[in-house]
Amino acid sequence: MTTTKPDRDAESVEQDGAIGLGPLEGFIGFHLRLAQDVSFRTFARHAGKPRLRPGRFAALMLIGQNPGLTQMDLSRAIARDKSTVTPLVQGLQREGLVSRTVSTTDRRRVSLRLTEAGEAALDALLDHAAEHDRKLDAIVGDRKAEFLHLLKKITGELS
Amino acid sequence: MTTTKPDRDAESVEQDGAIGLGPLEGFIGFHLRLAQDVSFRTFARHAGKPRLRPGRFAALMLIGQNPGLTQMDLSRAIARDKSTVTPLVQGLQREGLVSRTVSTTDRRRVSLRLTEAGEAALDALLDHAAEHDRKLDAIVGDRKAEFLHLLKKITGELS
DNA sequence: TATTGTTATACTCTATAACTATA
DNA sequence: TATAGTTATAGAGTATAACAATA
Numbered sequence: 338m339t340t341t342k343p344d345r346d347a348e349s350v351e352q353d354g355a356i357g358l359g360p361l362e363g364f365i366g367f368h369l370r371l372a373q374d375v376s377f378r379t380f381a382r383h384a385g386k387p388r389l390r391p392g393r394f395a396a397l398m399l400i401g402q403n404p405g406l407t408q409m410d411l412s413r414a415i416a417r418d419k420s421t422v423t424p425l426v427q428g429l430q431r432e433g434l435v436s437r438t439v440s441t442t443d444r445r446r447v448s449l450r451l452t453e454a455g456e457a458a459l460d461a462l463l464d465h466a467a468e469h470d471r472k473l474d475a476i477v478g479d480r481k482a483e484f485l486h487l488l489k490k491i492t493g494e495l496s
Numbered sequence: 497m498t499t500t501k502p503d504r505d506a507e508s509v510e511q512d513g514a515i516g517l518g519p520l521e522g523f524i525g526f527h528l529r530l531a532q533d534v535s536f537r538t539f540a541r542h543a544g545k546p547r548l549r550p551g552r553f554a555a556l557m558l559i560g561q562n563p564g565l566t567q568m569d570l571s572r573a574i575a576r577d578k579s580t581v582t583p584l585v586q587g588l589q590r591e592g593l594v595s596r597t598v599s600t601t602d603r604r605r606v607s608l609r610l611t612e613a614g615e616a617a618l619d620a621l622l623d624h625a626a627e628h629d630r631k632l633d634a635i636v637g638d639r640k641a642e643f644l645h646l647l648k649k650i651t652g653e654l655s
Numbered sequence: 656t657a658t659t660g661t662t663a664t665a666c667t668c669t670a671t672a673a674c675t676a677t678a
Numbered sequence: 679t680a681t682a683g684t685t686a687t688a689g690a691g692t693a694t695a696a697c698a699a700t701a
Contacts, residue, residue: 361557368644369647370532371651372648375650376525378575392667398518408683417670420672420683421669423683444676444682445681446681470523476654485524489530489531490636491534492530494635495632496534579694582660604700661698664694666694668690669688670690671686673684673686675685
């Protein structure tokens with residue numbers, strides 16, 4: 338049926354297939370990493386079809402919620418360098434999802450807005466994200482409010 | 497003093513510097529991502545000195561806790577392809593932290609073990625991680641047990 | 656035939672530094 | 679001088695596919 342497990346190598350320690358974690362077992366940071374990793378992969382696997390990976394999702398959402406925001410605003414909001422934002426938004430523009438217009442009041446700045454196609458793409462992504470998050474909701478259950486509060490507290494205080 | 501904030505562009509929506517998140521505000525997955533991102537960066541920034549980034553940390557820990565484990569065991573434990581593991585462990589070996597010996601009972605397999613230097617490096621990293629996790633403990637407070645339980649539940653059920 | 660590990664290759668994400676243009 | 683954005687470049691981290699050795 339499953340993987341025809343060969344005889345356990347005597348040199349190998351894990352007899353039952355369970356890998357020991359050691360002190361990491363009680364570390365919040367470590368389990369935060371594992372949970373995020375699996376959550377991210379689950380989301381990406383299903384949202385991968387519409388060619389929109391989680392990184393661009395946040396950008397699209399932020400632009401949609403804050404039309405006219407500049408690349409520096411976005412850079413700060415997603416905690417990425419401006420040189421990371423440039424190819425990101427240019428890619429979104431190339432795909433017709435975002436418009437980039439030079440600000441008339443400060444010609445150094447580029448104002449970002451969603452196009453109609455961008456709105457549609459965002460809606461589709463939101464549907465996907467909502468579906469994915471329903472799974473997380475089901476897992477977390479009635480402790481969601483507190484769980485969310487702690488995650489936000491970590492984000493807010495660890496900077 | 498602080499950033500001499502220029503006049504807000506009339507084209508820009510966020511008047512108070514707060515960027516709206518929209519529906520993402522209530523998404524567990526999104527906040528999981530933000531919290532992990534900031535936690536990871538904080539850890540990496542401080543642990544960056546000893547040239548041991550968080551990815552190698554998990555590998556070192558797993559090898560330390562499960563001496564003799566094979567590259568496939570490690571691959572499964574960290575949920576990465578075997579082709580990702582090869583350069584990872586070869587790098588650790590090159591730096592003298594890990595020994596790689598061909599199994600005598602199955603000559604396809606490579607058994608991984610920490611060297612003395614590897615043990616020392618792991619100890620140093622553990623100190624760093626413990627220090628970092630104390631910050632997280634302080635933020636999470638007495639709800640740590642439940643928080644950890646939910647993170648593990650997500651990791652366990654989302655696969 | 657199936658599994659372990661290696662190699663070649665490529666793609667994504669990210670940052671630093673140097674640059675242009677604007678302010 | 680300082681800021682917004684671009685470009686060049688480089689380094690992680692990751693995966694797929696083809697492969698050799700072994701089972």
